[in-house]
Amino acid sequence: MNSREIILANLNHSKPCRCGMNFDNGRMDDILICWPEGDESLEDRQWTDGNQEFYHDEYGNVWVRMIGGCDKGKIYSPILNTTARHNYISRGIHV
Numbered sequence: 001m002n003s004r005e006i007i008l009a010n011l012n013h014s015k016p017c018r019c020g021m022n023f024d025n026g027r028m029d030d031i032l033i034c035w036p037e038g039d040e041s042l043e044d045r046q047w048t049d050g051n052q053e054f055y056h057d058e059y060g061n062v063w064v065r066m067i068g069g070c071d072k073g074k075i076y077s078p079i080l081n082t083t084a085r086h087n088y089i090s091r092g093i094h095v
Contacts (some may be wrong), residue, residue: 006019006020007030012079048067052064059079060079064076
């Protein structure tokens with residue numbers, strides 16, 4: 001079994017040949033940690049609606065926060081719910 005098959009078998013509880021491993025410094029590692037790079041071509045768009053401020057991040061998510069409230073806010077519309085997800089998949093990045 002290759003690393004992918006071992007991890008999937010562990011997740012599916014289908015009797016893998018061994019447990020999935022994740023060690024550092026060049027030792028055995030079945031897990032690759034990666035994330036998509038931000039798209040710098042996305043404009044930094046911000047707008048307000050009533051007492052809420054909305055803005056896009058570099059990944060295409062739409063965030064919302066109360067004006068005069070917290071600094072960070074929360075995700076209002078994640079990229080996974082939009083057609084922008086297609087852009088990542090078409091580049092070979094599966095999210």
